Amino acid sequence: MTRISYREALREAMRDALRRDERVFLMGEDVGRYGGCFAVSLGLLEEFGPGRVRDTPLSESAFVGAGIGAALGGMRPIVEIMTVNFSLLALDQIVNNAASLLYMSGGQFNVPLVIRTSTGGGRQVAAQHSHSLEGWFAHIPGIRAVFPATVEDARGMLWTALEDPDPVIIFEHASLYNMQGELPDDAGPVDISRSAVRREGDDLTIVAFGGTLGVALDASEQLAADGVTAEVVDLRSLRPLDDATFVASASRTHRALVVDEGWRTGSLAAEVAARIQEQAFYDLDAPVARVCSAEVPMPYAKHLEDAALPSVGRVVAAAHALGG
Amino acid sequence: MTRISYREALREAMRDALRRDERVFLMGEDVGRYGGCFAVSLGLLEEFGPGRVRDTPLSESAFVGAGIGAALGGMRPIVEIMTVNFSLLALDQIVNNAASLLYMSGGQFNVPLVIRTSTGGGRQVAAQHSHSLEGWFAHIPGIRAVFPATVEDARGMLWTALEDPDPVIIFEHASLYNMQGELPDDAGPVDISRSAVRREGDDLTIVAFGGTLGVALDASEQLAADGVTAEVVDLRSLRPLDDATFVASASRTHRALVVDEGWRTGSLAAEVAARIQEQAFYDLDAPVARVCSAEVPMPYAKHLEDAALPSVGRVVAAAHALGG
C-alpha cells in the first residue's frame, strides 16, 4: 500500500500507459511544458519527449478531431480537454464523429480514443469555468463515460479505457486532485462498466458520482449519527449506466436520493430517478429525491457558490425529508 | 380562419416581425437567396433586402455569437441555425455567453436573442443530421426553449419570443413544415411559458412535444378505440418546464407516459418522469413510462429508422402496459 493523491494516480496511470504501449500518446493544451493546468501530466514531457506528450494550440475542435483521426490510424491517443467547459467547442467532433463513426460505417471503423477532462465547480472560478456536463455526455450513444471518484479508480480506469476499442471519456473533478488515498502496490486495471457500493446501509440509498461521492459519504456519516444507515452507490460508469446496482439497492432500502453537481433540470440525476421509479416503483416508500446544483450560472462569490452546490447539509436534510 | 402550413406560419411570423420592428433582422446560412434550406424564409430577402435578411458564411459559432452581440447592441436578431445538428458548433456561445451574460454581469446585460432551428429525424438523413437535442437546451439556465407543435404556436411564439428580454430558442421539427392547420385571421402572439392540454382524458396522461405531439394524438385515437381515454399534454415550453400542467394531469389520471424523440438516457422525458414521481408519487398507480428513440446514431435505412423512432404503435403498447 502506498499513500498517493488522485493527481498522482492519474499521472502514474498515464506514465504506465506511455511505457506499456508505444501507440499511446498524450495531447492537449499545456500538457507538456506547463505540466498540465492541474499539474497532472507534470514530468511526462521530460520522460517521453515532445512526440508523445504534445502541447496543442488552442483549437479544441481540431485536436479532439485529430485524436479521433489518430485513433482511426491505429494510435491510442489520450486527449486532454483542459476542462469540460471547453469541451463545448469540441462537441461536434465527439458526437458526430467519435460516437457515430462505428455505427455509420456499418462496423468498419471503431475509434479507440480516450478523452480526459476536469469538471465541476467549488473553486470560485465563476460561470464559464464551473460546468458539470457529465449528464450531457451520458446522453450520447457510441461513447463510454466514466468518472473515477477514488485514487484506485483514478489509477486503474485509464488502463481499461485504453484497451477499449471505443471512445471513452474520463471525467476528473478539479476538487479531487489533492485527495489522498491508499493504493495497493500492484494496482492495475479496474472495471469501467459497473457501479460500486461504497458504504452499505439499509434505510436509504444515496446515488452519487465523481465530486459528489465525498459529499454523500460525509452525509451518510451524519445520518448514521442520527440513526439512519444509508447505502452509498458510486456510479463510476455514467454511460452505459449500470442501473442494476442502484435499482437493487433502492428496492431493498425503499428510499433513494441522487446527488449530482449538474443543474437539476435534465441532470443525470433525473435519469437515475426515472430508472429507479421505472424498475423499483412498487418497492419505493417515497419518491426518489434529487440534490443537484441550483439552476444558475455559477457565481464567483463564495457564499453564493456554496449555496448553489450540493452540500452535506442539503443531502442530510433531503434524506430526512425522505423519512429515511 | 385560414388554412396554412407550419412553414407558412413561421414565415408569416417572421414577415410580421420584420415589418413591425426595425430592430428585427434574420441571419443564418442560406436564409436569403436560397430561401432557407426548408424554404421557411422564402421571399423575405426580396421583401426586406440583404441588410435585414442576411446570408452568413458557414460559421455557426461566429454568427450565433454575432447575434448575441447584436442583441447586446440593441437589435432583435432572429438567428437561424439551419438544423440543431450544427448547433453543436455554437454551443459555447449559447451556454457561455447568451445564457450567462445577464447573470455574470450582475444583471447589467440581457440578451434579447431569438434562435430558430429545425430538429428531429424521420427523413432518412442519417446519424449526423437527425439529432433531437431539445433535452440539452432544456438543461441550460439563462435561456428559454420552446417548441411549437401547431400552426398557431408556429405563428405566435416568435412574436412573444422577440418581446422577451432574454435568449429564446425555438425548435421546429423538420417533419412538421408541411403540416396544415387552421389559423384565426387575427392570430397574434401566444404564451410561451405554459403547457397545453391538447386532448382531455381520464385514464392516463401522455406528455409530448414538437414532433411527438402528433404521435401522441394518433395513439390516443387508437387508445380511445380500445376504450382508454388519454389526456395529451403538449409541453410547448421546454425551459422553463411548466410542470404544474402535466403533474396535475398525472395526479388525476394516475398514470403517465412521456413521448420524446431524444435518446432515452438523459432525455427530457427523464426529467418529466422525475418530476411527476417527485410531485405526484402517491397518486400514481404505475411508474411513469417513457417512449423515446433507440439509443443509436440514426440509421439511414427506412426500416431501421422507423424502428428507432417513437411510433404510434410503441406509444399504444406502452400505454396498455401501464394498465391504462
Add this chain to the structure above:
Amino acid sequence: MSPARHALGAAPVGAQPDGDGRHAVHLLDQMIRIRRFEERCVELYSDTRIRGFLHLGIGEEACSVGVMEALGPDDAVVSTYREHGHALARGMSMRSAMAELEGRLEGCSRGRGGSMHLFDAATRFYGGNAIVGGGIPLAVGLALADRMMGRPRVTACFFGDGAVAEGEFHESMNLAALWQLPVLFCCENNLYAMGTALGRSESETDLSLKAASYRVPAWEVDGMDVRAVERSARDAAERVREGGGPHFLELRTYRFRAHSMYDPDRYRDKAEIERWKQLDPIATLTEALTGEGLLEAGELERIEQAASTEVDDAVAFADAGTLEPVEDLENFVLSGPAPGDGR
C-alpha cells in the same frame, strides 16, 4: 511577391508517362463511370429507391479522378457528403456503393449511412462526412498517426469552398502545418455553398491566401481538366510524402446540378451554368483525346457500354440486396462490452 505566390513555392512539375495515351483514356473511363453512376442515382431517387439527401458531383468528376490517381493503396481519403465520385475513383465497388444508397445490408455501411456516409476500410476511405468541415480534423489525425508510426503515407482531405469559413478548417490547417503532417488538402471550389456564392462567404476569395497564412504551399488548379488535376496532385502528394508538410490544392470546379435533390437552384444564373457546362471534364477530355488521336475507333462506345453495364449490375445487386434485421438495430453502437466486463 503576393501572399499566394509566397505560398506557392516552385510550380508543380510532376507528370506521369503517358506516351500512348492509355492513361488518359483510363482517366476518361473513370470519369464516365462516375457520371453514369450518378445519373442513375437521379432516376432511382425519383423512383424513391434512394431517399434522404443526395448530393451529386456531376461536373466535378475530374477532381475525384485526378486526385485519386495520385494516391497509393496505403494512402487515406477523407471526404464529404458529396463523395460518390471520391469513393468510386478510390476503388470502392460500385455494387457496395449502390447497395448503400438503397439502404441494403450489402451496402458498404450496411445501409446505415446512405449517400452521405460511404465508408470503405479496404481502400482506407474514411467517409462520407455530412458536417461541413467535420472531416478535416480527422485527416489531420490520420496523418499524425502515420507520422508517429513513420509510415510514408499521404491523407487526402476533400472539402468545399464553403468549409473554408468554418473555424475547424483553420484550426486544422494550422495544426497540420505546425506539426508538418502529411495531409493533402483538396478544396473543391465549385463557387457555391448551397445557395451562397463564395463572394458572399469569404472576404478574401483567393483561397490560396488562407493557406499562405499558415505557411502551407497552395496551388490553384483547373478542376475541370483531369490531367491538370492529376499532375498537380501527384506533385503535391510527392512533396507531402517526402516530408514537405501539408499542401493545399484549390480545385476550381463547378457542380452542374443543384446542391441536392431538394434544391430548386434559384440562386445561380442559367448562363453561368451553361458557360461551365462548356468545360465539362468528360466532353473536353474526349475531344482532346480524339484530337490527339489517342482514342481508338469505337473506344468511347466501349467505355460507355462498360459503364452502363457496371451501373446496371450495381443496381441489380442493390435491388437484390437484403435489409438488415431490425433486431440488429443496436449493433455497432459500441464494439462490445467493455474490457473485462462479463456482460
Add this chain to the structure above:
Amino acid sequence: MSPARHALGAAPVGAQPDGDGRHAVHLLDQMIRIRRFEERCVELYSDTRIRGFLHLGIGEEACSVGVMEALGPDDAVVSTYREHGHALARGMSMRSAMAELEGRLEGCSRGRGGSMHLFDAATRFYGGNAIVGGGIPLAVGLALADRMMGRPRVTACFFGDGAVAEGEFHESMNLAALWQLPVLFCCENNLYAMGTALGRSESETDLSLKAASYRVPAWEVDGMDVRAVERSARDAAERVREGGGPHFLELRTYRFRAHSMYDPDRYRDKAEIERWKQLDPIATLTEALTGEGLLEAGELERIEQAASTEVDDAVAFADAGTLEPVEDLENFVLSGPAPGDGR
C-alpha cells in the same frame, strides 16, 4: 510586397496634439493606476480576500491605456479574463472593480463575476470573457448593430496571441471583413498562451498574415510604448469609424508575471523575462518624459501618491462592502417571467 505589407496599407500617421506633454503624463498616470491596482490584487490574493483565477496584465498596461485613449464614450469594448487594465483604462471605477474582485454586492457584477468577469454598462464595457476567443463574435455583433443602426461607433475587441488558433477568431475576422463592420481587433501578443510559446501554437507567427488573408489591414505595434499604441489605435479607430471596415492591431507586449496565480511559470527563461522588463512601459515613459523635460518636479511622486490613495480607497470600499443575500441567488438567471406570463 510581403503579405504583411500587402495588408498594412498606409502606415499610421494620426497623433494627438501634446505640445506641453500633459497628455503623455496622463497616459503615465493611467498606467501607474493600473499597475498599483494589480500589485495590490496580488497582496489581497495571498490574503485570500480575492479568490478563484486572477490574471494580471502587469507589463501590458500600455496596450490597455493606449487603445482606450483612442476610443470615445459611445464606443464599446470586449475583453478577456486578463481585463483589469482594460476596465480601469476604459473608466470603470476602481471601487467597483475591487469590490467585484472581493465578491461584494457593490462590485460591478454584484460579486457574481469576479476577476474574469468585470462588466460596466456605463462605459459600454462588455466584459470580461473567460473562454479564449469567446468574446470575439460578440464584438462582431455589437459592430453589426452599430452598422445597422447607422451609429458611427467602434467596437474594440481584445484577445491574446493564443486566441488566434481558435476557429472562432477566424470565423469572426471573416464575418467582420465580409460585412465591413466597425471592429478594431486588438491582439495583445505577449508571446505565450499559458505555457505555450507562439511558435508552438502557430505555424505562421506573423499574425498580420492572418489578417491579410481576410483583407483586414493590420499593423504591428510596439505594445510597450503607450504613445505608439495610442497613435496606431487612433489612426486605426478613425479608419474603422469612417467606414474603412475592421482593422487589426498586433500589440507586441509581454506579461511580467505568471499566467495566473496558479502558474509556477516553469516555461519561460528568466533572462527573457528580464529583457522584457527593461522595456517596462511605465519606466520607459517616465524616463522619456523626464528626458523631454515634460515631467514637472515632484509630479511622479504626486501621481504615485494619488494612485496609492485611490487603491487604498478602493480596497476600503471593497472591504466595507456587503454580500448579496443568498436568497437572491437565482436573480438575473432570466430578467423575469416571459411576456404575458402571469407568474
